[in-house]
Every structure is written in structure tokens, then in C-alpha cells.
Amino acid sequence: MNVKDELRAKARDVEAFLADCLNHRNIPERLRAAMDYSLMAGGKRLRPVLVLVWAELLGLDPEAAMPFAASLELIHTYSLIHDDLPAMDNDDLRRGKPTNHKQFDEATAILAGDGLLTEAFGLMLSAALPPERVVSAAQAVAEAAGARGMVGGQVLDMQYTGKDAVSLEELKTMHSMKTGALITVSCLAGAILAGASAEDLGRADRYGRAIGVSFQIVDDILDVVGDEKTLGKPVGSDQGNDKTTYPKLLGLEESKRQAEKYRDKALECLAPYQGVQADFLRALARYIVDRVQ
């Protein structure tokens, strides 16, 4: 099985859980429909899969980690709904479908995002695992998703858009907060839930950071050279938005070299591990970068 198929197979398990996680809850119908609309709109389910694979790699039954894993997708989904709002990126389409505020309305989209973020923490805290691990993992997620992480990164992204003199350092910090933090904490949370040693926690954290950076660099490259159909979004949208990107600062060739450097960093972190989960994580680190070959 290649890594794409394997990722898809793991994503299917996550989707089965997600499809059910808002049911049997006393949520007003219109709100539930809006939350569900974006939650079930597809996507790679990368963050939950990272939680599950790191948990299993370090000895935890992945079923025990599923509610926590799923919560990362709720957080990712809420962030997309709010980012698409007219006051932010003002996008009409997401994965080929109307964005939440286009399908419903702006107020409902804001509240669907708020609801998903709050339910995410409810889901995390429902994990039937030792409470000190749950507290520690959920705290890490709060830090990564909040004002010091994803939300703060979105603010920086808005500040940098249209600004000429964004340095490589600023670009890296912005991306590490906006998208890197949630990817990293997915790996870390899986390890925390498994009761991992300090060494294993460190490797999960560094692996997450490394694939987060290479993922972003490749995303920037694909925005220049990619094919609209493969991406599901308009090519060149970063240029249209006047955003600073890695290719803009480093050129295409050096950007590719950087992506490969971070892929190799990720692979290094996995050196101590054997077995199917480790192999999947290695293949994933390669696949992220191979998208531009």
C-alpha cells in the first residue's frame, strides 16, 4: 500500500468517528448542520492521523486516542471557517464547495466555528485515559491553537499581507504559529497520551515541527507551479493576495532544497523506531516533499 492510500484508509476511520460525534447531542438544528457541513467537507484528516499514529507507535491502542485525535480536526475546521469569513480572507469556495458563511450566513459561520472549538475541548477531555495525560495533552493543544499559536499566526499573516519587507525569520515564525503549531501538537499529543518518555516526546515534537515546515514550503511552491485541479484551489492565489512566500524570498530551487532539509530532519527523528507506524511516518515525511517532484 502506498502512503496516499494508507493516509486515506486512516482518514476513513477518523471520518466514521467525526460523522457521529455531533449526533445525539442537544445542539440546535441549524447550528449542528453548519458545524457538520464544514467538518464533513473532506480533507486529508492529517492532524487526527498524526495523533493516532504517534500514539500507536509509542504503545497506545489507537482507539483510546480517537476522541482526542478527532478533536484536532474540529479545531482545524473551525480555523478554516473563521479564516474564510468576509472580515478575513473573504473566500467563497473551500474544497470546491461554498464556504460556511456562503452556505449559511455570517453569524452562523462565526458561531459554528465557536461551537467546533468548544466541542473540541469537550471531546479531548472525554478521552478514557489517565487524567494527568489528558490534562497535559489538552494543555499543549490549547497553547498550540491559541493566541501564542494558530490564532496569533493568523494575526501575523494579516499584518504581513501586502507588506513588502517580510523577512525569512518573520515568515517562518508566522507559519510555525499559523499552521505548524497544530501539526506539531498533533504528534506531541499522541505521544503524551501514550505516556511517552521525555526522549520520545522530544522526537514527536521535532518530527512535527520538521514536517510542518516542509509542508508549508511545498504549499508555497505548489501555489507557483502546481496544477489547479490537483490543489482544489486557484493557483497563484498567494500572489493575488500579495503574500510573502518561500519561493518569493528564496527562489524555487532553494525553496525545494529547504523542504528536503526539513524532510531529512523529520526522518532523523524516526531513526530509533521500527514497525509499520514508523514506516508510515517516514513515508509521510517523504510524500509531503515529493508532491513537488
Next chain:
Amino acid sequence: MNVKDELRAKARDVEAFLADCLNHRNIPERLRAAMDYSLMAGGKRLRPVLVLVWAELLGLDPEAAMPFAASLELIHTYSLIHDDLPAMDNDDLRRGKPTNHKQFDEATAILAGDGLLTEAFGLMLSAALPPERVVSAAQAVAEAAGARGMVGGQVLDMQYTGKDAVSLEELKTMHSMKTGALITVSCLAGAILAGASAEDLGRADRYGRAIGVSFQIVDDILDVVGDEKTLGKPVGSDQGNDKTTYPKLLGLEESKRQAEKYRDKALECLAPYQGVQADFLRALARYIVDRVQ
């Protein structure tokens, strides 16, 4: 000391904690300023005080409950910021000052709300208390603040605005979700953190529900008969917004009688308790209703 002074004194302890809780964190400056602006804009700090008093009543050092207590004010504040947005209530003023999106901008206001909600869970989970209590209390907050509680109540409120045939049952459900749930869970969380018995948890929960209802009825009454200066918001705004209220459905006199009935229910829950904390909770239940005498 009367209950107003006592509430103010307790609020000051909370404010000292709140003033510091976003500092020393790596938050982009504009975002931190926007979060701080609304968090420090005043208010009774009722929800944190309820956490602290119920925790102390049931034997916990209130200092240990402070981070958790403060988190309820972060959640309350985020909900006000999002409710004030143009797509929702479109308010320009809050407590006599420009609303967050007027002072900053709409995108920043949305993100400041998102940041406060996420940091709230980080703060809850940082409480140095037995982790199983922290998990249970934070789970209760997630349920009360989310799609089944506060967020869901806001959706119902929007659906009911301008609609003629809102029943008393619908009005009660909407308020119990939109404002009641967070007040109730403040009492309950204090009790959970203190490691309370099932009986004590039940009383904290019922007390919270009762004062939540009387608080809302009195708010509706004050919107009809109150004085603009005392309230800090325009009198008659509910009528202007075409909202269904208790006085509209029941008349002023019956609304007052209902508020008194719920005050008495709250007092009943406190019957087993003695001491200064119990006396404060009794005085608070009376004060909420006395505002319309």
C-alpha cells in the same frame, strides 16, 4: 459589608489575576491588546466569583481555584466580543466604551474572541489540583459554553428575534442555554474542584440554575423599567431589537413574582450551609432580585 461591596471586593482579586494572565506570554502585540481591551473593560466578574465562593464553601482554598475561576471570565468576554460583531448584534458600545471591532477591526475582534476562548481552556487545565477534578470541571465548562449551551443559545436567540410566536418554554430554553449555562457551570465547577459530594454538586447546580433564571427575568424587567445610567446600556433595547422577553409574555407583575420564586429556590439549595460564603451566596440571590424593587 453589603453584598455589592463584597462582590466588588471579590471582583478585585479576580481582576488582579486577569490583568496579569495574558502577560509573559508570546502573543502578537495587537492581538494581546485586543484581548486585554475587552477582558479589562470592567464588569461584575460574577462567574469567577461564583467559582471561588462555591469552591471555598465546600472546603477548597480559593487561591487554588483562581486560574479556573478566571477562565470563566475569558469565556464570558469572548462571547460578548462575538455577540457584538456586525453579523450578530452589531453593537457599537459595550459598558460605555467602543466594542472590540470598533476599537480594533472586525478580523481582530473575531480572533481576539477565538484567542480568549482557547486561552480559557489553557488556564483551566493549568489549575494545580487533582487532574480528575480538573478534567471533570473543564468538561462541564465545555458543555455549558458550547453548541449545547451558550453558543447554541445565541443561535436560538437570533432565530427568535423578530419572530412573533416565541413561547415561554422556548424563551426559558434559550436563556438557560445562552446565559444560564455559564452561570450554572461556574457554581458547579467550583464544587467539582473542591471534590464535593454528589449532594453538594446537585445543590451547586440547582443554585446556579435558579439564580440564572432570576437574573435573566430581572434583566428583562430592567430593560423596561430601568434607568439608562444604572444599566450602562440603552433602556428599551430589547423592544428595539424586537426580542421576546419575560415581561412581554407574562407582564411585569408576574415576571417579578417568577423572579422571586427562583430566588427562593436558590435560597433553599443553601439551607444546609453556614458561614460567610453561604451568607454571601444567600445575599447574592436576594440582591439579583432586589435590583427591581
